Amino acid sequence: MPRGSKEKYTDKQKRQAEHIEEGYEERGVPPEEAERRAWATVNKVHGGGEKPGGGGYDKGENHEPMRKGGRKGARDDPDSARQAGVKNPAAIAAGIRSSSRAAPASGSRERT
16 A cells, blocks of 8 residues: 555545545645645544554544644634633623622621
């Protein structure tokens, strides 16, 4: 099998790589670089191509690399609410402010 062959990948892995690649291209990454990054992400998630059955091969998928890409994308967007640390962007748009401190009750007593 020649180096770089995608023959040993499952259909699911191939679909994921295609979807990831499209996402990179939408962000303006050149097609060849997008393909390289997509397969690197699939390898990181699944630990490489299709594995034979047997002990130790039934490991779950590590989705952290896919989550990381989403976080990095939000960080690069200057208008991103995530970048500003806003938990509810709709509230900001409506002008609603929240405070971590509750307002004191009107009948509160002072300590002596």
